[in-house]
Amino acid sequence: MIDIYRELPRQMGHAITVDFLTGRANRAKLSPRLRKQIALYKDGFARLCKKHNALPEMYVEASARFYMDRKGYRFSVTVEDRAGRRQTDEYIGMPGRRVRILDQYGRVRRK
Template identity: 35%
Template sequence: MNHDRLCAIGHNLADSMASGLGLVIGYYPMDVFGEAASSPEALIEIDFLNGRVVRGTPSDELEAAAALFADVLPEFCESNGAKVTDFKALSATFNTTALGNQVLLSVTDQSGRSSTTEYRGVPLKRLKVLDSLGRTRKKPRQAG
């Protein structure tokens, strides 16, 4: 499976959670950034494959939402031309910085290729950087 397609699926899941609406799992209001800001770790990390919060101190509602994301993941992947088994790992770390809301999306596919992509704001947008010729480009993914 194409790694970029898996990253797009991960982005859609993280964006659904970041939006506060949880439309991927039906209408399920949540405030992941607010919970990240109030967590002693100052972040919330969600493991979408296993449906659990792996870092941070979430509310019961956010823990339930993480489980629901894992429940719908197989069908969501299929509707996007992939299989849940194409992923080896899929997680998103939500935090709030002085520059605004930030999400680090980590994807590892079954072939072992791993990447981390940084997003900001709501809806989640990839950061832009200047290349060596002064052109604006999307910030490259970091190889895992």
């Protein structure tokens, strides 16, 4: 389990939001170790962008919200580019897998 889930019970709202563009978390009171890990996410996001021939400057938001509910560990990832295109994907479990729901016809679809 990554440290971020261990620290959730101590957080207001039992959630931590990480900004990949700045390498910082929301107003959470984090341990120094987790704060250091989160700071590395900024460089990791830059490497991911480079791998896909993009630049971090192309985005106005790149964040993840980590939380727990009755189904277990969850996180949602939100990305918005400068053109205003925004996408949020939800994941469940460790490692994360996309949340699936039934549509109006009873078919399994990604949420």
